[in-house]
Amino acid sequence: RQFTKKRQNNPPLPPGPVPLPLIGNVLSVNSLEPWLTYTEWCAEYGDLIFFRILDEEMVVVNSQPIAEALLDKRSRIYSDRPYLATLEPYGWSVNFAFIAYGDEWRLCRRLFHQTFRPESAVKFRPMQIKRAREMIVNLVDDPQHFHHHFATFSLSVVMSTVYDYNISARDDPMVQIVIDALIPGLTLLTPERSLLLRTFPFLLKVPDWCWGSSIKLGAQASLSRVTKMKNVPFRYVQQHMADGSVSQSSMVAENLRRMEMQEEEDKPAFENALKKAATTAIVASYETTAATLMVFVLAMVLCPDVQKRAQAEIDSVIGRDRLLTFEDRASLPYIDAIVRETFRWQPVVPLGVPHATSSDDVYDGYFIPKGAIITYNTWGITRDEKRYPDASRFIPERFIDADGKLTNDDPAEYIFGLGRRICPGRYTADASTWSAIVTMLATLDISSAKDDQGKVISFTPTFIAGVVRYLPCDLPL
Numbered sequence: 344r345q346f347t348k349k350r351q352n353n354p355p356l357p358p359g360p361v362p363l364p365l366i367g368n369v370l371s372v373n374s375l376e377p378w379l380t381y382t383e384w385c386a387e388y389g390d391l392i393f394f395r396i397l398d399e400e401m402v403v404v405n406s407q408p409i410a411e412a413l414l415d416k417r418s419r420i421y422s423d424r425p426y427l428a429t430l431e432p433y434g435w436s437v438n439f440a441f442i443a444y445g446d447e448w449r450l451c452r453r454l455f456h457q458t459f460r461p462e463s464a465v466k467f468r469p470m471q472i473k474r475a476r477e478m479i480v481n482l483v484d485d486p487q488h489f490h491h492h493f494a495t496f497s498l499s500v501v502m503s504t505v506y507d508y509n510i511s512a513r514d515d516p517m518v519q520i521v522i523d524a525l526i527p528g529l530t531l532l533t534p535e536r537s538l539l540l541r542t543f544p545f546l547l548k549v550p551d552w553c554w555g556s557s558i559k560l561g562a563q564a565s566l567s568r569v570t571k572m573k574n575v576p577f578r579y580v581q582q583h584m585a586d587g588s589v590s591q592s593s594m595v596a597e598n599l600r601r602m603e604m605q606e607e608e609d610k611p612a613f614e615n616a617l618k619k620a621a622t623t624a625i626v627a628s629y630e631t632t633a634a635t636l637m638v639f640v641l642a643m644v645l646c647p648d649v650q651k652r653a654q655a656e657i658d659s660v661i662g663r664d665r666l667l668t669f670e671d672r673a674s675l676p677y678i679d680a681i682v683r684e685t686f687r688w689q690p691v692v693p694l695g696v697p698h699a700t701s702s703d704d705v706y707d708g709y710f711i712p713k714g715a716i717i718t719y720n721t722w723g724i725t726r727d728e729k730r731y732p733d734a735s736r737f738i739p740e741r742f743i744d745a746d747g748k749l750t751n752d753d754p755a756e757y758i759f760g761l762g763r764r765i766c767p768g769r770y771t772a773d774a775s776t777w778s779a780i781v782t783m784l785a786t787l788d789i790s791s792a793k794d795d796q797g798k799v800i801s802f803t804p805t806f807i808a809g810v811v812r813y814l815p816c817d818l819p820l
């Protein structure tokens with residue numbers, strides 16, 4: 344009744360599938376790969392769709408111009424995040440990517456931005472190239488565990504910028520702490536788990552011996568792992584600052600020095616925000632960068648001609664006598680086209696991170712209610728056949744014009760989200776991806792694994808779906 348009353352004097356809602364009473368459209372959405380449903384709906388209902396999942400009001404945006412008009416141009420209204428009941432009990436409010444739009448988010452984001460804005464991020468480039476070369480050594484030594492080396496690479500870049508911590512190639516204790524907290528966390532933050540706790544919050548209070556206590560015990564275990572991930576590397580910097588053995592320019596060290604000049608009463612909030620900004624950097628980079636590099640190796644195996652053309656570009660422009668640096672980037676357009684196509688072909692965050700509206704709005708004659716969950720369908724953009732003919736194929740040439748130059752279409756403009764919540768790590772992510780890809784192409788040949796008889800092991804790549812969509816680590820490559 345409340346729902347109907349609220350609508351009476353407002354313009355119509357955007358078009359969408361007819362909801363069932365109470366449950367809404369929950370049964371029509373592919374729960375594992377919702378982006379497929381949203382992309383199908385786009386053909387039927389257009390680029391702005393409204394539907395309901397139980398009592399949640401959902402809006403899906405299927406076009407880049409509408410996403411820019413809402414998330415960017417009206418960012419004052421569209422920058423909140425939906426409430427996730429799992430966040431606090433499981434310790435994940437430490438990740439400011441999921442917290443509400445407000446003062447705490449603003450402070451975290453400001454601290455983050457100081458380190459990762461373009462002018463600062465450029466300083467990391469030599470380190471990123473160095474880490475990419477270390478990754479190659481690991482890949483040559485132990486090619487089978489390539490996913491592990493990509494994850495190590497991704498963490499080594501971010502741990503270095505945030506804590507000035509150098510991780511070792513294998514069995515690093517700090518990496519273990521991060522992985523222990525992160526891997527279970529990826530599945531815990533699903534909307535389904537959140538819905539369960541929102542509907543039955545008493546599940547966090549049931550006695551240990553009672554049926555259903557596994558939720559509470561799981562939350563306690565997660566909280567303790569995440570707290571460890573937040574505190575241990577932070578303490579590492581505090582301890583090593585005193586003896587001068589960490590660089591004073593790491594994100595945490597720099598801000599701890601700033602904190603010394605602050606009033607005593609401001610320090611706890613600042614330290615808390617700094618811990619959150621630092622931990623978010625680790626969490627947000629870990630799986631996204633590694634998943635992107637997995638997509639790249641898959642593409643190289645499926646498209647050997649692309650790999651050959653890229654290697655020929657490197658050989659003809661740079662030669663074979665030296666390794667590459669960022670100064671070479673502008674003279675290697677085909678490599679950049681591969682980076683763009685890697686981002687587009689299998690976007691690792693296919694629905695971005697959902698936004699939420701903080702007040703009612705009207706767009707193009709449609710009413711968008713306060714508190715609606717706004718999902719930006721990145722996957723749908725990448726599958727637009729008008730913009731990307733033969734969209735499901737890996738074709739870097741689509742980003743090269745007739746003169747051999749890069750076109751103006753750069754997927755980095757949409758795969759990192761939009762508006763005030765746009766990925767603030769995007770410059771570092773792009774530079775890490777480029778340095779890893781170019782160094783691999785210059786030094787390695789990537790192909791399918793072979794069995795004992797020397798026959799190629801065939802496989803069908805299947806992705807694991809979640810906020811981050813990734814390939815399993817045991818691909819036979």
Ligand code: HEM
Nearest residue numbers: 440624627628631692695696759760761764765766768772
């Ligand atoms: C290929 C790699 C990456 C992709 C595809 C990616 C994508 C995204 C997307 C789609 C969002 C949500 C944006 C929105 O709400 O509109 C996001 C948020 C975020 N990303 Fe990334 N990201 C990547 C790597 C990184 C890295 C390396 C870092 C850190 C150095 C990072 C830090 C963050 C943070 C802190 C947020 C939360 C922003 C906020 O809520 O204010 N990301 N990312």
